Structures are given as C-alpha cells and as structure tokens.
Amino acid sequence: MMTAEPKLLTSVARATLDAEGHVTSANQSFAALFNSDVDGVLGTHVITLCDPRDSASVLSGFVRVVGRAADSASIDLDPKFARTDQPKIRLKFTVVRSIVPGVADSIECTASDGSEQARAERRRRHTLMEQTREATQDSESGLPSQRGCEVLLSSAVRHAARTGSPLSLLRCDLDGIADLAEDYGSEVGREAANTYLDRLSQQLRSSDSVCLAQGDTFLVVAEDLGDEQDAAGVAYRLLSAAVEPVEVAGQELTFPMTIGIAIGDGTVTAAEMFAAAPVALERARLDGSGGFRIIDLRPASPA
Incomplete structure (x- = not known):
C-alpha cells in the first residue's frame, strides 16, 4: 500500500x-x-x-x-x-x-x-543572535546589560587605539532607587528607574552609551574625550540631572548619585577599566554622595 x-x-x-x-x-x-x-x-x-x-x-x-x-x-x-x-x-x-x-x-x-x-544555518545564526542579545541586553529596559557594556567598552578601547583619543567608564550609583520595588512594587520601581534613565540619557552625547549594571547602578561609556576635564564634564551633567526629583506614587523623591570614573586609552584594557571604576566609586562614597572621583589609568597620567 x-x-x-x-x-x-x-x-x-x-x-x-x-x-x-x-x-x-x-x-x-x-x-x-x-x-x-x-x-x-x-x-x-x-x-x-x-x-x-x-x-x-x-x-x-x-x-x-x-x-x-x-x-x-x-x-x-x-x-x-x-x-x-x-x-x-x-x-x-x-x-x-x-x-x-x-x-x-x-x-x-x-x-x-x-x-x-x-534554513538550518539561518536558524542557527538566528538562535545565536538571540542568545547574544539576551546575554547583552536588559530585558525590561532594552538597554545593554553589564555584559553588553563589556562588549561596548572593548570596542571603544579598540577605537581609542586607532584614534589616540581618551575614553572613560563611569560607574554611577543612584542611592535608594533599587529599594522602590520593595516599598512600592516592582512596576513603580521600574517606572521610576526608567524615568531617571531617560533623564540622564538626555545629558549624554550621541557617542556615549548608557548601560544597566545591577540594582541602582548603571554604567556610561564615553568615547572621544579631549582630556580628563571632558570626563568630569559628563559626570557634572549627570549629577545635575540626578538632583531633580522624580514622582513616585504621588510623592516627589530624589536619589543622590555618586560616580566613579576610570579613564583609559588604547593602551588600557577594558578589564582594567572595569576594575578601576568601582574603586573610584568607593573613593567618591567616602566623600559623601553627590560627587565623583577619577582614576586615570593612562601611562602618561599623573600618579
């Protein structure tokens, strides 16, 4: 049959x-x-x-x-x-x-x-792209995750090696914003965090990239800087935007920001910058919230 x-x-x-x-x-x-x-x-x-x-x-x-x-x-x-x-x-x-x-x-x-x-090859590539996207992107905000930031920073270091221009990694901590989810619910906490991120992103140049790390911390990769003062300028703009209150459940709340900055160039690795930024942040915390500290990793920088 x-x-x-x-x-x-x-x-x-x-x-x-x-x-x-x-x-x-x-x-x-x-x-x-x-x-x-x-x-x-x-x-x-x-x-x-x-x-x-x-x-x-x-x-x-x-x-x-x-x-x-x-x-x-x-x-x-x-x-x-x-x-x-x-x-x-x-x-x-x-x-x-x-x-x-x-x-x-x-x-x-x-x-x-x-x-x-x-078709199998296309499916394989699509799966790989999806896995890469999931590994490098925050699912809620759509912003690059810390893993995504590592990719961006590595690319920025290679760019700096070609151009000779400095770059910086800013590790920014918004005190207390991570507690909103516990106090007001995850949706309110997410909405407040996104409001802050939108506001802070507006202070950045088109060449800068903002990424989420974890909790109340986010990262900024700033490329093509002229000198150390340019990195400080990025920090000042972010701090100025952070002092503006955000409405949460009918209340206006502010979340003090502290920033640690690692400055590098094409001779400094992304791993070295990732290691230095938290150290600079902790030094800034010792001065109190609302400020920043810089660690310049460039070989020609002052000790």
Missing part, C-alpha cells in the same frame, strides 16, 4: 522505494523537489523523476544499493533536473534492513537541494 510519510518527517525530503525503484511512500518535501505533490510521485519509478541525462547515474547508484554492493550511494543530479534555474539536487539511496523474516529490505531515498541546510 502506498502512503504519504508521517508529518514528523516532512523537514527532510524523504521517500521509500521498493526493490524495483518505485516510490511507495513520500513526504511533501520530497514531492516538492520534483514540482509535484505526494500523489504525483507515489508509484513513480525514481529514474523517471529525473532528467534523462541523469538516468544512468541514478540507476547505477540504485543498483549498487539493491545489489548489496553498498549500504548507501549518493548521486549529484544535473542542476536542471526536473526544474529550471535551480541548484543541484543530491539523491541518496540507503538500504533499510528489514527485521521481519520474509519481508524484503526497502530503500530509503532522501533528496536535498541545499535549501534545508541553508
């Missing part, structure tokens, strides 16, 4: 042949390669499906398998096989050994024009 293959097999163009080479079952993917539907290929001899120029090689491969000269044989068919302006198709015949006494072995025939491999 000739039937269509189960739907589970439709991702691979597949058919089953009897010992004479007739198609006894097939899926739609297999039929589509021959510009047909399943009913159109059932009962058809596999040789008649291909271009006459390929008949000899198809027959040779089929006979080798049926005659037990090989367990499988692959044949590359002419690019114009059954269709025009299409890529080359590869047929593969494989012996399917029967485990039932008295029942003849069957021949499995799979076909591919490379499109399934291409």
